[in-house]
Amino acid sequence: MTAWLPLVPLLLVCLGAFALMVVDVFAREKPELATLSTVILFAAAAVAAVMATGKGIAAPPHGVAPYLAVDTMAQFFNATICAGAGLCALLAGGYLHEHGLERGEFYALLVLSAFGAMVLAAATDLLSIFIGLETMSLGVYSMVAFRRGSHRAAEGGIKYFLLGSFAAAIFLFGSALIYGATGHTDLAGIGQSIHDGDALIRLVVLGMLMLIVGLAFKVSAVPFHMWTPDAYEGAVTPATTFMSVVVKSAAFAVLLRVLLTCFGDQLSADLRTGWPGVLAPIAAITMVYGNIAAAQQASVKRMLAYSSIAHAGYILVGVVALHSADPQLRQMAVSGVLFYLAAYTVSNVLAFGSLIALGSYGKEAVSYEDLAGAGRRYPLIALPFVLGVLSLMGFPPTAGFLGKWYVFSAALAGDDSLLWLVIVGVLASVVGAYYYLRVIVYLFMKAPEPGAPVAVPMRSGYVVAALLLSGYFVVKMGVSPAKYIDYALAAVGKLS
Numbered sequence: 001m002t003a004w005l006p007l008v009p010l011l012l013v014c015l016g017a018f019a020l021m022v023v024d025v026f027a028r029e030k031p032e033l034a035t036l037s038t039v040i041l042f043a044a045a046a047v048a049a050v051m052a053t054g055k056g057i058a059a060p061p062h063g064v065a066p067y068l069a070v071d072t073m074a075q076f077f078n079a080t081i082c083a084g085a086g087l088c089a090l091l092a093g094g095y096l097h098e099h100g101l102e103r104g105e106f107y108a109l110l111v112l113s114a115f116g117a118m119v120l121a122a123a124t125d126l127l128s129i130f131i132g133l134e135t136m137s138l139g140v141y142s143m144v145a146f147r148r149g150s151h152r153a154a155e156g157g158i159k160y161f162l163l164g165s166f167a168a169a170i171f172l173f174g175s176a177l178i179y180g181a182t183g184h185t186d187l188a189g190i191g192q193s194i195h196d197g198d199a200l201i202r203l204v205v206l207g208m209l210m211l212i213v214g215l216a217f218k219v220s221a222v223p224f225h226m227w228t229p230d231a232y233e234g235a236v237t238p239a240t241t242f243m244s245v246v247v248k249s250a251a252f253a254v255l256l257r258v259l260l261t262c263f264g265d266q267l268s269a270d271l272r273t274g275w276p277g278v279l280a281p282i283a284a285i286t287m288v289y290g291n292i293a294a295a296q297q298a299s300v301k302r303m304l305a306y307s308s309i310a311h312a313g314y315i316l317v318g319v320v321a322l323h324s325a326d327p328q329l330r331q332m333a334v335s336g337v338l339f340y341l342a343a344y345t346v347s348n349v350l351a352f353g354s355l356i357a358l359g360s361y362g363k364e365a366v367s368y369e370d371l372a373g374a375g376r377r378y379p380l381i382a383l384p385f386v387l388g389v390l391s392l393m394g395f396p397p398t399a400g401f402l403g404k405w406y407v408f409s410a411a412l413a414g415d416d417s418l419l420w421l422v423i424v425g426v427l428a429s430v431v432g433a434y435y436y437l438r439v440i441v442y443l444f445m446k447a448p449e450p451g452a453p454v455a456v457p458m459r460s461g462y463v464v465a466a467l468l469l470s471g472y473f474v475v476k477m478g479v480s481p482a483k484y485i486d487y488a489l490a491a492v493g494k495l496s
Helices: 002-026 031-055 072-098 105-122 126-144 151-182 187-196 201-218 228-234 237-261 275-295 300-323 327-357 379-393 399-412 419-445 461-479 482-492
Strands: none
Touching: 002 031, 002 072, 002 105, 031 072, 031 105, 031 482, 072 105, 072 237, 072 327, 072 461, 072 482, 105 126, 105 237, 126 151, 126 237, 151 187, 151 201, 151 228, 187 237, 201 237, 201 275, 228 237, 228 300, 237 300, 237 327, 275 300, 275 419, 300 327, 300 399, 300 419, 327 379, 327 399, 327 461, 327 482, 379 399, 379 419, 379 461, 399 419, 399 461
16 A cells, blocks of 8 residues: 555546546536635645655556656656646636636546646656646647637637647657667666667657657647647636646656656767757747747737747756756756746746736736736735736746746756857846736836726635735745755656
8 A cells, every 4th residue: 555655646636536527416506616626636636745755755556667657756746736736726716707607527627637747747658648648638628618609719729639639649650669669668668778779769869859849849839839829818717827837847747757768868868969959949949939929919818828938948948958967967957947847837827817816707807908007906916916927037036036047057057058048048038027027017007098998806715815825935935945946856866
């Protein structure tokens, strides 16, 4: 039984999804029961993951070992995914009720997608990666198109589904090439075969590129980002929040595991001959394009969509920093990526949650103009919005600032080969400051045009709870980060 304890978070979420379906059947008249059940479920799973991380258990039970890891990094992502999904469930409790969209299947889809994300983050075999990827994605496709009467929701869902199908096919094709080149589907076996020189190198290179393309689609890296703005804008805002934090965290988790385990040898991880040389320009283009596109948006929600693309570029800087052969520098890079993902999760929930809180039914805050003067009329709602965008901007002493600091520091540690990439990241962040500060300007320094629609906040204890929790961690991780950095370092463990 002890060997199964690290799987408790995964089992809780899996069984909880089926329990929620039963709750929906017998308690349709009490939708708040589904909200509370979902939040409690994710809270319990997150606590279990944190406790498992402290134990440092690395040996999965018999029958699970070839497909899933229960190491400290898997538990870190379990905690991050469950925390992000739980906050999204709180936002959904207020948003769906306010807009007359309360249907129990939303929470079942949310939990099942989170389960797929947890499987993806812990997967150690190409087969389990694909199963986790599709389990997560199918639920998200449905959540994007959840607002049945909206043409934008239908368009976003179809685009995401079609492009996601192409990305999944590319990933599968790459997996087949890797299997043909090495004779293995487990990540450790693939890595050992490449290290020993037993693999067909040309097939490995082509397969590696196709795996990177498939996973780059999920993290919204340019040029594989085309689905992001339409899907984010068309989805109900809690689903948008879920995509921006949970899907991105899971995708980066499996990207790290694949690169470290399969392609961590000196040749594959070399900046000139391996995947770092591919990801470095992708990271640069993603940061530049994401910020420039975000600065041109009139819709705040669409701006946050392009902002998430830019943040994918920042996180990729930390991934590229794994090119170092020094285990300590690699550990620094991975822990920086983990800290960034945790900081980005609470910062993005705070920003999207504030946008939700500022809009009651028929009087939603959609564009910058809708925000005009809202900060002076409703300061208690506007202040969390300010804190969220400042953290996304990387303003000290917020969690977002330290996230950027750690990934950029990891890129500069050891040598200056990635100095150009850090300079691009800093300059892109300066561009990003424009559209983040623009939110604050409209909230406090602009007056609404005569006759223009004015956003009116909703009243929801669920949304307020999500804002308080995410706001607390944005400040806590920025002002007193030592415990969270230690947690990220413990999650990484020792890298050889």
